[in-house]
Amino acid sequence: MSEIKVSVDNLTKSFGDLLVLDRISFSVNRGEFLCIVGPTGCGKTTFLNSLTKILEADSGTIRIDGEEVDPKKHNLAYILQEYSTLPWLNVEENIAYGLKIKGTDPKTIKERVDEAVEMVNMQEFRKFYPKELSASMLQRVVIARAFSTQPDLLLMDEPYGQLDLNLKYKLEDELLKLWEKTKTTVIFITHNIEEAVYLSDRILVLTNKPTHVKTELINELPRPRKVADKEFVSLRNKVTDLIRWW
Numbered sequence: 590m591s592e593i594k595v596s597v598d599n600l601t602k603s604f605g606d607l608l609v610l611d612r613i614s615f616s617v618n619r620g621e622f623l624c625i626v627g628p629t630g631c632g633k634t635t636f637l638n639s640l641t642k643i644l645e646a647d648s649g650t651i652r653i654d655g656e657e658v659d660p661k662k663h664n665l666a667y668i669l670q671e672y673s674t675l676p677w678l679n680v681e682e683n684i685a686y687g688l689k690i691k692g693t694d695p696k697t698i699k700e701r702v703d704e705a706v707e708m709v710n711m712q713e714f715r716k717f718y719p720k721e722l723s724a725s726m727l728q729r730v731v732i733a734r735a736f737s738t739q740p741d742l743l744l745m746d747e748p749y750g751q752l753d754l755n756l757k758y759k760l761e762d763e764l765l766k767l768w769e770k771t772k773t774t775v776i777f778i779t780h781n782i783e784e785a786v787y788l789s790d791r792i793l794v795l796t797n798k799p800t801h802v803k804t805e806l807i808n809e810l811p812r813p814r815k816v817a818d819k820e821f822v823s824l825r826n827k828v829t830d831l832i833r834w835w
């Protein structure tokens with residue numbers, strides 16, 4: 590099996606006269622955790638929406654396992670900043686929802702839901718409804734739902750942007766544990782450089798509009814990472830310097 594899971598070639602997208610994505614090219618390795626950082630409004634969401642075919646790109650290709658991306662064929666999970674739990678379903682039904690819409694058989698759904706509930710430590714809250722849960726629990730339900738579908742690619746768009754710091758650190762560690770266990774390929778978009786250095790195997794830095802890939806940095810800091818370590822601070826400063834010239 591090829592090392593490359595996702596390849597993006599010359600992806601271009603405009604809205605009328607506004608050129609947003611200008612020949613974006615990069616690839617993501619199988620099982621890699623890629624973080625993308627870019628200035629506000631540079632087109633990160635446009636990129637993710639093009640990847641999931643919510644938007645049609647003007648030109649360029651996105652391939653998964655060598656085939657043009659097709660949400661009907663490829664299993665893409667997309668986690669946004671807003672908690673996308675369904676208020677009328679309890680925790681286990683929310684997690685099962687992703688599997689149900691993919692037509693998974695009931696026995697597999699039960700097994701996967703049990704496993705996912707355990708992975709995010711929500712055993713006691715299986716029958717709780719979203720309105721009875723805290724922000725971090727809601728985010729756990731969303732993560733459990735995404736991982737339970739065993740996605741080809743997990744896309745995350747600033748998922749922890751609105752959480753307080755302690756909670757953010759906790760959820761980041763949980764996410765890393767799940768990622769290490771499942772070897773899922775992840776594209777994680779963030780404005781937060783420290784978060785990108787903490788989580789990623791590689792960081793892609795985008796330019797201002799029209800947006801292209803400015804540079805990429807391999808992040809080989811040993812895990813678990815400590816934000817106060819000299820090497821961590823040095824990489825964080827390097828990314829910050831690159832971004833200063835946006």
Ligand SMILES: Nc1ncnc2c1ncn2[C@@H]1O[C@H](COP(=O)(O)OP(=O)(O)OP(=O)(O)O)[C@@H](O)[C@H]1O
Pocket residue numbers: 604607609627628629630631632633634635636
């Ligand atoms: N449907 C649309 N029609 C017209 N312009 C759009 C549309 N969607 C996005 N844009 C413009 O495209 C640019 C990129 O928007 P996008 O939301 O992708 O940026 P972003 O990098 O995700 O932003 P942020 O950093 O705020 O999350 C912006 O200038 C935005 O105004």
